[in-house]
Amino acid sequence: MTLEQTASNRCFEGEQLRFKHQSQTLGCEMVFSLYLPPQAKTQKVPLLYWLSGLTCTDENFVHKAGAQRYAAEHGIAILCPDTSPRGDDVPDDAEGAWDFGKGAGFYVNATQAPWSSHYRMYDYVTQELPEIAAGFDSLDSARCSISGHSMGGHGAMVIALRNPGTYTSVSAFSPIVAPTQCPWGEKALGNYLGEDHSEWANYDACALIAAGASQLPLLVDQGEADDFLEEQLRTELLEQTCSEQGYAATIRRQAGYDHSYYFVASFIGSHIAFHAQTLAAE
Numbered sequence: 207m208t209l210e211q212t213a214s215n216r217c218f219e220g221e222q223l224r225f226k227h228q229s230q231t232l233g234c235e236m237v238f239s240l241y242l243p244p245q246a247k248t249q250k251v252p253l254l255y256w257l258s259g260l261t262c263t264d265e266n267f268v269h270k271a272g273a274q275r276y277a278a279e280h281g282i283a284i285l286c287p288d289t290s291p292r293g294d295d296v297p298d299d300a301e302g303a304w305d306f307g308k309g310a311g312f313y314v315n316a317t318q319a320p321w322s323s324h325y326r327m328y329d330y331v332t333q334e335l336p337e338i339a340a341g342f343d344s345l346d347s348a349r350c351s352i353s354g355h356s357m358g359g360h361g362a363m364v365i366a367l368r369n370p371g372t373y374t375s376v377s378a379f380s381p382i383v384a385p386t387q388c389p390w391g392e393k394a395l396g397n398y399l400g401e402d403h404s405e406w407a408n409y410d411a412c413a414l415i416a417a418g419a420s421q422l423p424l425l426v427d428q429g430e431a432d433d434f435l436e437e438q439l440r441t442e443l444l445e446q447t448c449s450e451q452g453y454a455a456t457i458r459r460q461a462g463y464d465h466s467y468y469f470v471a472s473f474i475g476s477h478i479a480f481h482a483q484t485l486a487a488e
Contacts, residue, residue, distance in 0.1 A: 314398050373422065374423070
């Protein structure tokens with residue numbers, strides 16, 4: 207696979223990089239951002255995957271979260287993919303809605319036309335990106351964790367729960383915890399996967415935990431002033447499911463915080479420290 211580096215910026219003595227490549231999984235050109243901490247100059251470093259939310263690209267987190275400072279302190283690389291396939295040949299929502307289509311891949315493998323030819327973000331994150339990461343001499347890509355925000359929080363939890371032993375830990379900000387039970391999820395899963403709700407459950411963190419998914423360290427932060435909390439995010443369902451299943455998740459409700467990257471920036475340091483602790487134990 208050929209990677210083309212398109213940007214490089216020095217940041218906290220490390221490097222913030224951006225690449226583009228032709229994705230075999232998605233059938234289009236894709237971009238991703240990669241932060242290499244200063245430790246990567248002399249040794250292999252573990253990797254944190256970050257999955258962003260609706261309407262985002264690979265750069266929202268890079269520009270707004272302030273994560274590089276903490277990644278440099280702990281010696282962790284961060285890989286941020288885009289949130290969907292892109293390009294003129296990639297189908298989009300017919301009405302141009304922001305919650306479906308481009309920028310809204312929901313980290314699933316679509317089975318329904320016309321989406322199935324490109325919208326395979328689950329495989330892109332779990333298969334193609336790790337193959338790319340393994341090609342970087344400075345990355346210990348076998349030691350990895352995963353995190354995300356909103357739609358990306360949903361993706362991070364689902365991917366970690368469905369791939370036991372692959373990720374040392376998972377965390378999420380404002381995640382869509384039960385997409386089978388909220389309007390965003392019902393629209394996305396219905397269009398991408400069709401009407402078989404048993405397929406939907408494969409991409410629902412609450413359903414996976416209820417079905418007995420293996421436990422791994424899980425940290426969730428949810429702002430209580432989040433406009434999407436009641437209708438779309440449904441944090442109470444995750445709290446209930448974890449309690450019923452004895453799943454030892456840390457779910458923190460943060461008073462006064464909304465859905466924005468101001469919220470993410472406020473707590474990203476503790477999330478990176480959380481992942482650093484589990485990665486160090488590997």
